[in-house]
Amino acid sequence: MSIFHLILQEMQHRKMNFLLGLLSVIVAVGCLIAALTLLQADEIQTALILQQKEDEVKQAGAELKDAMRKITKGLGFNILILPADQDLEEFHLTGVVSGTMPEDNMRKLSESKIVTINHMLPMVAKKVTWPEKELDIILTGTRGEVPQLHRALKKPLQQPVPAGAMVLGYQVQKKTGLKVGDEVQLMGKGFKVAKVFPERGNSDDSTVWINLKEAQQLLGMENLLNAILALECNCATEDRVAEIRKDVAEILPGTQIIERGPPALARAEARNTAAATAVASLEQEKANRIKLIERHASFAAILVPLVVLGCGAWIGFLSLENVRRRATEIGILRAIGVRSSQVFGIFIIKALLIGLVGALIGYFLGYWIGVTWGDLPAAADPAQVLFSGRWLLLSLVFAPLLSSLSSWIPALLAARQDPATILQEG
Numbered sequence: 001m002s003i004f005h006l007i008l009q010e011m012q013h014r015k016m017n018f019l020l021g022l023l024s025v026i027v028a029v030g031c032l033i034a035a036l037t038l039l040q041a042d043e044i045q046t047a048l049i050l051q052q053k054e055d056e057v058k059q060a061g062a063e064l065k066d067a068m069r070k071i072t073k074g075l076g077f078n079i080l081i082l083p084a085d086q087d088l089e090e091f092h093l094t095g096v097v098s099g100t101m102p103e104d105n106m107r108k109l110s111e112s113k114i115v116t117i118n119h120m121l122p123m124v125a126k127k128v129t130w131p132e133k134e135l136d137i138i139l140t141g142t143r144g145e146v147p148q149l150h151r152a153l154k155k156p157l158q159q160p161v162p163a164g165a166m167v168l169g170y171q172v173q174k175k176t177g178l179k180v181g182d183e184v185q186l187m188g189k190g191f192k193v194a195k196v197f198p199e200r201g202n203s204d205d206s207t208v209w210i211n212l213k214e215a216q217q218l219l220g221m222e223n224l225l226n227a228i229l230a231l232e233c234n235c236a237t238e239d240r241v242a243e244i245r246k247d248v249a250e251i252l253p254g255t256q257i258i259e260r261g262p263p264a265l266a267r268a269e270a271r272n273t274a275a276a277t278a279v280a281s282l283e284q285e286k287a288n289r290i291k292l293i294e295r296h297a298s299f300a301a302i303l304v305p306l307v308v309l310g311c312g313a314w315i316g317f318l319s320l321e322n323v324r325r326r327a328t329e330i331g332i333l334r335a336i337g338v339r340s341s342q343v344f345g346i347f348i349i350k351a352l353l354i355g356l357v358g359a360l361i362g363y364f365l366g367y368w369i370g371v372t373w374g375d376l377p378a379a380a381d382p383a384q385v386l387f388s389g390r391w392l393l394l395s396l397v398f399a400p401l402l403s404s405l406s407s408w409i410p411a412l413l414a415a416r417q418d419p420a421t422i423l424q425e426g
Contacts (some may be wrong), residue, residue, distance in 0.1 A: 018354065021319075023358075025315070025358025025403055026358045027307065027362070028358075028399065029359050029362025031303070031307040033362065033363050033395060035300035035366075036300075036370075037370020038300075038369075038373060041370055041373075042292065043293065049285070049289065053280055060124060076215070078231060078232060079230040079231065079258075081229075082101075082227050082256040083097070083099035083226070084101070086098065086256060088258065094127070097226040101226075103224060106228060114248075114251060116232065116243055117247075118230065119230060120228055121142060122142070122228050123141060123142045125139065125226050126138070126219050126226070130186060130208070132186065132187075135175055135176065136206075136275035136337075137207065138208070139218070139219065141211060141212040141218075142211075160192070164192060165191065166194060166209070167194055168193060169200075169205045169206055170196070171199075172205070172206060172207070172208055185207070186210070186218070187218050205236075311347060315351070315402070315403055315407060323347070323410045323411075323413055346411075348411050354403050355401070359399035363395040379397075
């Protein structure tokens with residue numbers, strides 16, 4: 001009678017012992033594979049969530065930053081380049097620039113490679129009396145923004161005033177009663193009202209805008225400017241205005257730089273804060289997902305070894321109980337010539353078979369649990385991202401090893417029993 005025949009006979013007659021041992025292996029392997037599969041699912045889910053979040057953050061950050069850019073841009077020009085001889089106290093008191101500088105300064109600035117300012121706008125402005133209306137106004141001459149030759153064209157902050165056209169501030173329109181489309185004389189020259197600004201609550205309400213060249217002619221300021229308006233760029237530093245002063249001084253020595261309206265640094269910080277908020281949101285999501293994976297891994301690191309040890313002990317107990325119940329049978333086998341090594345082999349080979357069968361069932365059970373509870377996105381194919389031939393091979397090695405090691409001592413006890421003693425006791 002072969003050893004394999006004896007093993008099959010033993011399994012048939014002691015089905016419960018065999019099934020309980022098989023169940024122990026299935027539980028141990030299933031628990032291990034389920035834990036590994038769930039952790040893998042966590043990592044895949046985390047990668048997909050973070051990728052989606054990163055895309056959303058990039059889009060939201062870009063939209064937020066663009067919104068902040070539009071808000072700060074909408075506040076208007078905030079850097080004023082003034083002539084060297086301009087009395088700043090007088091300017092702050094009256095709001096009007098009395099000093100002048102060559103119009104060629106605008107050309108030099110536009111041809112330079114300055115990056116700390118953009119949207120440059122030359123202008124002349126003077127407080128005068130509108131003789132035809134007997135009204136004091138601030139007459140401002142402006143043209144379209146001068147492009148910087150080393151930069152791509154940008155949408156202007158302020159549209160140019162065409163020749164022969166006039167734009168009125170709120171108070172000027174209110175006092176003169178002029179409407180869009182009306183023709184009017186200003187200092188002997190004909191103009192057509194092109195636009196009326198709503199109330200702004202500052203000196204703009206008392207301002208009349210006309211074309212730069214026409215204003216220079218009316219004011220006797222040909223080839224001269226009172227100021228150059230500009231907008232600082234989004235490059236925040238500790239002292240933004242000082243940096244702008246340094247850059248402009250290298251191109252236009254002797255000019256003065258002042259900041260008006262919201263501080264330049266505050267504008268830049270508003271834009272940078274918008275981007276930082278989006279990045280912080282992504283980093284927080286990453287930290288949360290990492291903590292979740294670490295908690296799951298810590299739980300698995302405790303649960304899986306306990307289950308494996310418990311199942312191993314249970315298999316050992318079942319093997320020991322089987323040896324005790326089969327003592328008489330073992331004595332008979334030894335008496336008819338079965339060697340102790342063969343008796344040992346019966347128990348170990350049976351344990352290996354239980355381990356192999358339990359490994360196959362346990363792996364696919366654990367895989368099913370991982371897929372079911374892993375909550376993968378619909379776009380992810382579990383067979384591609386979770387099924388692992390390496391883990392299956394691990395199961396086929398681990399389970400028979402666990403089963404055989406747990407049965408080792410009972411098998412040794414069975415092999416070393418004296419048949420004469422067993423038969424006398426029986």
